[in-house]
Amino acid sequence: MSFSISDLDINFQLGMFAAIMERMPGLVAIRELENGKLIYINDAGMKMLGTDDYAELELLIDQNQLGRGSFSAQAAQDNLLTKERQWQNIRGETFQGLYEEILLRNNNKEYCFFRITDSLTDRKFKQQLNRELERFGALFDYASIGILVTNQQGEIILINDFALDQFGYRREELLGHKVEVLIPRRVHDRHEKHRNRYNAHPQSRPMGIGMDLFAVRKDGSEFPVEISLSHYANEEGHFVIAYVNNITERKKAEEKIERLNDELEGMVEERTQQLTKALEQLKISKEELTVALSKEKELGDLKSRFVSMASHEFRTPLSTILSSAFLVKHYAEEKDQPTRNKHIQRIVNSVTLLTDTLNDFLSVGKIEEGKVQVRLADFDIEDYFNNIIQEMQELAKEKQVIEYRHSGEPTVLLDPSLLKHITMNLVGNAIKFSKSDGVIEIFTVKSNHAFSLTVKDSGIGMSHEDQQHLFERFYRGTNVSNIQGTGLGLHIVNKYTELMKGSISCESELNAGTTFTINFQLDAKNIPYQS
Numbered sequence: 001m002s003f004s005i006s007d008l009d010i011n012f013q014l015g016m017f018a019a020i021m022e023r024m025p026g027l028v029a030i031r032e033l034e035n036g037k038l039i040y041i042n043d044a045g046m047k048m049l050g051t052d053d054y055a056e057l058e059l060l061i062d063q064n065q066l067g068r069g070s071f072s073a074q075a076a077q078d079n080l081l082t083k084e085r086q087w088q089n090i091r092g093e094t095f096q097g098l099y100e101e102i103l104l105r106n107n108n109k110e111y112c113f114f115r116i117t118d119s120l121t122d123r124k125f126k127q128q129l130n131r132e133l134e135r136f137g138a139l140f141d142y143a144s145i146g147i148l149v150t151n152q153q154g155e156i157i158l159i160n161d162f163a164l165d166q167f168g169y170r171r172e173e174l175l176g177h178k179v180e181v182l183i184p185r186r187v188h189d190r191h192e193k194h195r196n197r198y199n200a201h202p203q204s205r206p207m208g209i210g211m212d213l214f215a216v217r218k219d220g221s222e223f224p225v226e227i228s229l230s231h232y233a234n235e236e237g238h239f240v241i242a243y244v245n246n247i248t249e250r251k252k253a254e255e256k257i258e259r260l261n262d263e264l265e266g267m268v269e270e271r272t273q274q275l276t277k278a279l280e281q282l283k284i285s286k287e288e289l290t291v292a293l294s295k296e297k298e299l300g301d302l303k304s305r306f307v308s309m310a311s312h313e314f315r316t317p318l319s320t321i322l323s324s325a326f327l328v329k330h331y332a333e334e335k336d337q338p339t340r341n342k343h344i345q346r347i348v349n350s351v352t353l354l355t356d357t358l359n360d361f362l363s364v365g366k367i368e369e370g371k372v373q374v375r376l377a378d379f380d381i382e383d384y385f386n387n388i389i390q391e392m393q394e395l396a397k398e399k400q401v402i403e404y405r406h407s408g409e410p411t412v413l414l415d416p417s418l419l420k421h422i423t424m425n426l427v428g429n430a431i432k433f434s435k436s437d438g439v440i441e442i443f444t445v446k447s448n449h450a451f452s453l454t455v456k457d458s459g460i461g462m463s464h465e466d467q468q469h470l471f472e473r474f475y476r477g478t479n480v481s482n483i484q485g486t487g488l489g490l491h492i493v494n495k496y497t498e499l500m501k502g503s504i505s506c507e508s509e510l511n512a513g514t515t516f517t518i519n520f521q522l523d524a525k526n527i528p529y530q531s
Contacts, residue, residue: 026117031067033110050090067114146244154178168218184216202231224251378413382406392427397436408446418496425489426455434459451520458513
C-alpha cells in the first residue's frame with residue numbers, strides 16, 4: 001500500500017498545503033517576480049510586519065528587499081536559498097532572522113516563495129516545504145482529474161493537461177472563453193444562472209448530487225461527469241476551481257448493475273407473489289380454522305352458561321307452579337277462595353316469568369341472526385312513557401315510587417317497540433334491585449337532533465368490575481345471585497340501542513344506586529329504516 005502524498009485526493013493535497021503554509025512559524029509569502037506583486041502572505045507574517053493593509057505590506061516588503069529572487073545564479077539552480085539577515089516592521093523596529101527563498105515556475109510565470117523567521121531552530125521545515133512546493137507546482141499539470149479555474153465572468157483562466165485531453169482542445173482554444181463551451185448547449189441558460197448564484201454565495205461543495213450532469217467535447221460528443229467546486233479570492237478578484245471527473249465507465253457499470261437488479265427484482269417479485277399467494281391461502285385456512293374453533297368454544301361456553309342459568313331460572317317458577325297447583329285442589333270450599341286466588345296468582349306470575357325468559361332467548365336469537373328490524377314512528381313522548389310506567393307500576397314493590405319528567409320537544413321519531421323493550425327492562429331492573437320504599441326516576445329530553453332517556457335508582461348498585469362485563473350475554477353481577485334474572489336483559493338493551501344508532505352509558509356504585517343513560521342522534525340519514 002502506497003502512502004505517497006501524490007496519491008492523495010487533490011482537494012486533500014491543497015488543504016494540506018494551505019494548512020502547512022498557515023502553521024509554519026514566521027513570515028511566509030509569495031511574490032510574482034515579473035511585476036513584484038504580492039500574491040500571498042500568512043497571518044504570522046502580517047503580525048511580524050505589524051499590519052494587514054495590502055499597500056503597507058507591499059511597501060515594507062520592498063523596503064526590506066524581500067522576495068526579489070536576488071540570490072546567486074548557482075544558489076538559484078539549487079532552488080534553495082537561505083541566509084541570515086535583518087528586517088524591520090512598520091514601526092521601524094529591527095529584527096535578526098533566517099531568510100530563505102524558493103523559486104518556482106507555474107504556467108510560464110516565475111514566482112518567489114520567501115520565508116523569514118526570528119529563529120534558526122526551524123530549519124527542519126525547509127526540506128518538507130520544498131517538497132510540497134514542488135508537488136504543488138506539478139499538481140495542475142500532472143493531476144489525474146480535470147481541473148480548470150474560472151473568473152467571476154465565467155471565463156477559463158487556467159486548465160490542466162488532463163482536462164484538455166478529456167475535452168479534446170488545445171489550451172489556447174479555451175483560455176479566455178466562457179466555461180459554457182464545455183457544457184451542452186441545451187443547458188447554457190440554466191448553467192449561467194447557477195454560476196451567477198454560486199459566485200454570489202461561493203462555497204466548496206460537490207455539484208449535481210442526485211443529478212445526471214454532462215460535459216461536451218470539441219467534436220460535440222457528450223459524456224457524463226461529476227463536478228466538485230471550490231473557490232478562492234485575492235486582490236485580482238474571486239475565482240472558482242472546478243474538478244471534472246469523467247464517469248462514463250462507472251455509468252456503464254451502474255447501468256449493467258441496474259439491469260441485473262431489474263432482472264433480479266423481477267424474479268424476486270415473481271417468487272414473492274407466489275409466496276404471498278401461498279401465505280394468503282394458508283392465512284385464510286388458519287383464520288377459518290381459528291374462527292371455527294372460536295365459535296365452537298364460544299358455543300360451548302354459551303351452552304354451559306345457558307344450561308346453568310336455565311336450570312336455575314326455570315326450576316324456581318316451575319316448582320312454584322307445581323306446588324301451587326297441588327295446593328289449589330285442597331282449597332275447595334267457598335271460604336278458601338282468597339287462598340285459592342293467592343296460589344293462582346303465584347302460578348300466573350311464574351308463567352309470566354318463564355314467558356319473559358323465553359322471550360329473552362328468542363330476542364337474542366333474532367339479534368344474532370340479524371332479523372330484528374327498526375321501524376320508525378313519530379309518537380308523543382310523555383303519553384308513551386306514562387303508559388309504560390302505568391304497566392310497570394303493577395310490578396313495583398310496596399311503597400316504591402316511579403317519578404317521570406320530560407323536557408324539550410313533545411314528539412320523537414324512533415322505533416316505539418324497541419324503545420319500549422329498552423325502557424321496561426331498565427325500569428324492571430330498577431324495581432328489582434331497589435328497596436321497597438325506594439324512588440325510581442325517569443327523565444327524557446328531546447332537542448332538534450337528539451333524544452335521551454335516563455333511568456336512575458337508589459338500589460344495590462354494582463362494582464366497577466361488574467360494569468366491565470355489564471352487556472355480555474348471561475352475565476350477572478356478583479351481588480345479585482339471590483335475585484332472579486337471565487343475564488340477557490342488558491345485552492338485549494345494548495343491541496337494540498345500537499340498532500337505532502344510539503349509545504348507552506352506566507354510572508353505579510355499590511349500595512349507592514345505578515343510573516343508565518341512553519342517547520340517540522336523530523339525524524335521519526344515520527337511522528336505519530327497514531319495513
